[in-house]
Amino acid sequence: MNVHSPTPADFAHVREWVFDLDNTLYPHHSNLFSQIDVAMTGYVSELLQLPREEARKLQKDYYRQYGTTLAGLIARHDVDPDDFLEKVHDIDYSWIDPDPALGEAIRALPGRKFIFTNGDRKHAERAARQLGILDHFDEIFDIVAADLVPKPAGSTYDKFRAIHRVDCARAAMFEDLARNLVVPKSLGMKTVLIVPHNFEATFSEIWEREDVEDQVDHVTDDLAGFLRSILPGL
Structure with missing residues (x-):
């Protein structure tokens, strides 16, 4: 190698x-994905009426188990993927x-x-x-x-x-x-x-x-x- x-x-x-x-x-140092990460936590929190800390833990559990948070939410909660993708990518690309x-x-x-x-x-x-x-x-x-x-x-x-x-x-x-x-x-x-x-x-x-x-x-x-x-x- x-x-x-x-x-x-x-x-x-x-x-x-x-x-x-x-x-x-x-690049990683642009930190753009941190915005998406926060938005995903907010989405899970609102969807399941969970405090943000619990929502973030569940979000990461789904990521590890299913490969993406979205895949976990579809499997467990039948979410609308278009709605999820639109909301979590509503971010500031000027970063x-x-x-x-x-x-x-x-x-x-x-x-x-x-x-x-x-x-x-x-x-x-x-x-x-x-x-x-x-x-x-x-x-x-x-x-x-x-x-x-x-x-x-x-x-x-x-x-x-x-x-x-x-x-x-x-x-x-x-x-x-x-x-x-x-x-x-x-x-x-x-x-x-x-x-x-x-x-x-x-x-x-x-x-x-x-x-x-x-x-x-x-x-x-x-x-x-x-x-x-x-x-x-x-």
């Missing part, structure tokens, strides 16, 4: 570029700083580019537009397209591949959650884990927590810099 120094040769075969959204395309360097790097990638997110399309479009990168993507595959089944479910990757005819042998996936790279790696994709800028924890802590060391080809805390390093002449 090469965690630091990719070369253009490592990615010369790639023509399908697949990016997670939250804490991947926009994201535009990233021209990232936009330039994504534009220069050869082949097709996808956003593959457990959020919804509107959220992805707003975040990518704020970053200044939306126009560089060919398509967005969101939780609705996945029939509300979140990553890391294998069926969700299968649906993504089928709809967009993705050649996994010529694909790379970028994710901030190592467990979401297990299936892509098994399908033959090159895998890149995105960690927070100036990440202090040791890589061993990632592997111990998620037991996925063999599923990650590269690790970076600078997505734009990583992409520039694999693009000859950029």
Whole structure:
């Protein structure tokens, strides 16, 4: 496993570029997801008439058990997914700083580019537009397209591949959650884990927590810099 120094040769075969959204395309330090997290707690609290502390605990329990809070709420309480997605993404996207360097790097990638997110399309479009990168993507595959089944479910990757005819042998996936790279790696994709800028924890802590060391080809805390390093002449 090469965690630091990719070369253009490592990615010369790639023509399908697949990016997670939250804490991947926009950086962890923007703290945007904290707004969504607060909104989800509020939604659970109002729905079930629970104090916020109890609602937050239940929210996290559902996340761990079902993969997303939404999946848990659908399974346990038959919530309207459209209502949930609209309310929890009613946030201030100005927290994201535009990233021209990232936009330039994504534009220069050869082949097709996808956003593959457990959020919804509107959220992805707003975040990518704020970053200044939306126009560089060919398509967005969101939780609705996945029939509300979140990553890391294998069926969700299968649906993504089928709809967009993705050649996994010529694909790379970028994710901030190592467990979401297990299936892509098994399908033959090159895998890149995105960690927070100036990440202090040791890589061993990632592997111990998620037991996925063999599923990650590269690790970076600078997505734009990583992409520039694999693009000859950029």
